Amino acid sequence: MSDPFELIDEPDGEPVAARGFVPAAPAPPPAWLDKLNPEQRAAVEATEGPVLVLSGAGTGKTRVLVTRVSYILSQRLAKPWQILAVTFTNRAAREMRERVLALVGPVAEAVWLGTFHALSVRILRRHGEVIGLKSNFTILDSDDQLRLLKQVMEVDDIDPKKWPAQGLMGVIQRWKDRGLTPEKVSRETGVDYAGGRAQALYVAYQERLRTLNAADFGDLLLHCLTLFQARPDILGEYQNQFRYVLVDEYQDSNVAQYLWLRLLTQANRNICCVGDDDQSIYSWRGAEVGNILRFEKDYPDATIIKLERNYRSTPTILAAASHLIAHNEARLGKTLRSGHEGNTDPGAPIRVRGVWDGPEEARWIVDEIESLQRSKHDLNQIAILVRAGFQMLEFEERLITTGIPYRVVGGPRFYERMEIRDAIAYLRLINQPEDGLAFERIINTPKRGLGDSTVQKIHQLGRALGVSLVEASLRIIETDELRPQARAALRGFCTDLARWQSLRETTSPGDLAGMVLEECGYIDMWQKDKTAEAPGRLDNLREFVSGLAEWDTLSGFLEHVSLVMENDAANAEDAVTVMTLHSAKGLEFDTVFLPGWEEDIFPNRRSLDENGQKALEEERRLAYVGITRARARVFVSFAANRRVYNQWQSSIPSRFIDELPKNAIQQESEAGLYGNAGGGSGSFDFPGFRDPSRAGSGVRRPTKMIEAESWESKPRTSASSFQVGDRVFHDKFGYGRVEAVDDSKLEIAFDKSGRKKVLDSFVQPA
DNA sequence: TATTTTGGTCTTTTT
């Protein structure tokens, strides 16, 4: 790629002049600036001083960030490595990098661009010794964290039934999110966990991490803060280096990230934060909307720019989203309006459909996808967005049976599979012998006759001598502590490990991994395994090894794995996307399906129970995010019955459905289900559901639901023990009389709630 | 030590 701005200067290490930098000869404004609207352009050109860009959905937020970086480079306001651009997700970082590269060329490679976590790692790899981390430290995933914490709690005799490790993990993580090291935890919420020992356990946990030369996710930020505070000289270097700082999705930053930014920017204050309070959906993870709300207080001289022109969605979709989000009270207040002025086409209405149950919902959605496919729609432009991961299964099944290609984002992740984690554990141990968690994971995988008792002994010795498990193993095989069998096996393992370690310098990671897995017998183990999933696991291992070939250092690969838990290859082909609403933020599609709009699912019950009104508003923001992902078509659906675990439960349409403007939606319900078969829209009631008192009027006699059911290959449930005319009682709806029986589905005229379809397992004879 | 059985938990969202 050409480089019109001649920016590939050799790095000079030290910035020429930290402040008052004026380009010798200002370059003419690049042509791509003209493609911006006035607000966007203002946000790009306001390079000096603090800037807050309040950017509604689809208003060109990423474009502003990308252009701003490019602008700073093209105007020679800074060298590439003097720009710090922070994103929230790896995907956002990748996209931003690609787009900046496209605008200004390969110089952009040198920009410090990445997630908070990735950038923190970069800093810690360099200066970690200050806070006691060697530069090859391991980053633990949540699995390892939990395992480690369990060990710590066990030492302290905490009853895992009473105080689950997961709970303490949450407490500690929230502390870390707020930038609290163990000493700083005082009267914070959560100290009374585990009978008031939470803080002591936090201390112990951090100590264990240190001896393992490891850090968890929260530590990456936290250690940076400690480092900056302990060594003003190092902080000063970074402050000097980063002349311009840009932050994406600022509304999702937590306290630790806020402090991180503040430390790095307090010298020259050229910070530009972009965010949207209406899309703040991570408070459960410690995000503080307060950060964006207090920006003006922190920087009284801040320039504030609002982006409200939406170029993504049809006016109908915008109207629906705006109407919905207007139900929230805590807002900075922005109004989205269409960026295409004079456009008279409002676009298709949002289709809202009620169905009988989950499988029916999946069937309807996939049918719609098929018909879109027939009319030549790009499958990549279609997404099914669910509230929670478990909802995805239903759609996957249906997509598989119909043969429509799909991909699941954020689903079962490649690197979390057991065999992959095992393989990684081998590599981790080779890379970093102190990694005791990796050691424990693989010491007896494949089986070497080194069971619990042996591991316990190694542990004991290790703790007594204060050395790593590998070191302890080496010592213990020189003694008679272990039985001859175990001793020989352990000796063999140690010898192998030493040999692999020595090969690390001379062998590529890919070759090394292949060799290790072969020699340790891991491949063999799965080949001997006759279970159904064994071949798949071998495939995964093969893919794993070949994927490794792209890396030239082992540590580089391991870092990638721990920061990017997804397998980002193999994503090109035409496929429908299935993912959670959370991971959909920042993306856009022509067509979006939003299933499961039912009370307790969406808004999520647990969330509401825990955080009440605040949570409801966050759920509503999530709905807003979902709708605004769509350019042209939105489909909302809800089912009258859901299977939860093994039980059927009847459900009520989500309150968010009522919050959509009636003139923007087209309501449709399954024949017989809501009494408006034949497609009359107009009224936005769902008789018999929302307003039981009116259920009687206009309810057409339900047609049989078997038609749909017969598609299922599942065996029929045995016929109901109820008969027409029986008096029954239902927990939710009270007393009633059975009007019709269809397998296990009953149609019942309830005395108080009108006529409903329910499953026989929910009623009892009255 | 290895395998089977039981019992408990899961379904909120992720770097």
Next chain:
DNA sequence: GACCAAAATA
């Protein structure tokens, strides 16, 4: 109903 961890059994 599926998955995991701990307990019981071979």
